[in-house]
Amino acid sequence: MSGRKLKIFGHERLEWLKKYGDFDNGIPVDDTIARVVSNIDSLAFEKMFIEWMQECHEITDGEIIAIDGKTIRGSFDKGKRKGAIHMVSAFSNENGVVLGQVKTEAKSNEITAIPELLNLLYLKKNLITIDAMGCQKDIASKIKDKKADYLLAVKGNQGKLHHAFEEKFPVNVFSNYKGDSFSTQEISHGRKETRLHIVSNVTPELL
Template sequence: MQDHDLLSHFSIIQDYRQTGKIEHKLSDILLLVICAVIAGAEGWEEIEDFGHDRLTWLQEYADFDNGIPSHDTLARVMSLINPQQFQRCFANWMQSCHKLTEGEVIAIDGKTLRGSYDKRRRTGAIHMVSAFSTANGVVLGQVKTDEKSNEITAIPELLKLLSVCGCLVTLDAMGCQKAIAQAILDKEANYLLAVKGNQKRLEEAFAKHFPLSHAVQYPGDYFSTIEKAPGREETRFHIVSDVIGDFVELSADWPELKTLGVALSFRTTQGEIPENATVRYYISSATLTAKQFADAIRNHWMIENQLHWRLDVAMGEDDCRIRRDKAAENLAGIRHIAFNVLNSHKTFKAGMKRKQKKAAMNTDYLSELLMAKGFS
């Protein structure tokens, strides 16, 4: 079996059902759910329907000796799977089939699954933090934040699952924490962190050393872009600096701090004066040119518009009302598997939704997708 075979990586997941009462193998259920979600199924009943329609095809890859499990069985089994085991299997699978390159941007950000909020049980919506390879558009791993915590505690747990040696890990201001910076360095990667008011001393130092009047006439390394659209124009200006002034003292708290970055942007609408500039501050352990800095922070937002947006629009994640025990968290991981399978396959050039429909209608295409991930 190939080392990137998806199901071989997930075979170590423990089945908590009573042995004598098992009618459907866990591996069969996982295969069914993965294939159905790839084909656009968004709930247990739709997954069951897909199974009945594609039973003969599914039996080419697994036993299904007792046919297709009911939607109730699917819901119960998926709610019993240990999410931490699932997350480790997912990360190991991605490490086996996706090789990162030196300097590759890995964006980490969180997303709330709004449909998982359960008013009746008084449980809040779950929040998943994901790592996204911006170069190839795939999810490398994900973890759920603790109920009484936030992304600050989840990010180090996610980093433990990942192999990001030589990469540039980007985070928004929530992740601008000394412990997180050190955790990234411990993985032999570099950090690029956005700075806001939660790090007051850093923000004050940026405001002092890089006032707007100084930034727009910056004598050092800078890079600018202009994007034009009908009726408006957006200008982005990026500057980088070595550690200077007050930052020398602050660098004692921020491990291996090497680069300070400032990004300014303003929009001009036809017939109107330019809007006030938006200013954002960054710190990094990598030595970056202004262009490298600009590319990295632009790539970070790919996790929003290429992953989170597609999960909602193409896969209906925010509308999903699955909430039972661990099912919502595990199904979020299944959606990430489906996303990676679909997005990394380039033979059929189409959007995510269209690829899903093709997979639902054409088992040859679905087989092609599975073969790319080691199925035989």
């Protein structure tokens, strides 16, 4: 969030902010806010943010927690040769809040950032969903160590595993699957999407 947006936030909530400090001169200008924010210890702020979110939000058993990486829009500064900021966040689907987040230098660093984020969170008995970037043995093991379950996407970045899935689950298998399954349908972005969830034994080639 830019200094300008923080200033707008302050003006709109000035009476509420006065409960926590003196604002005899009103809300500071953009540059002052930006200077203060730039001097905050990012690691200390990250730790306090996660502790605050965990106090505000009680995680219940069976909750879905989605972990995803996003590049912050407008964070790239060409003039200062400063790359865009990339954040890996844990999002509670149940309550619509971010439970924690970790900054990375680039999207390619998500693999190392995800275990770091997992270490910060209480995940016991919850389902952790991650896209194909997080389909790694170390990440799956970390989630198991936290006594949680995982749902990981499998794509071409894991060539051997992806091929094993295609061999075990060809498309024609899903049209008349014999085991336990559950399907949903919805219209999204002008197209009809069908999702099929199946239960299957784990074979060695899928490990």
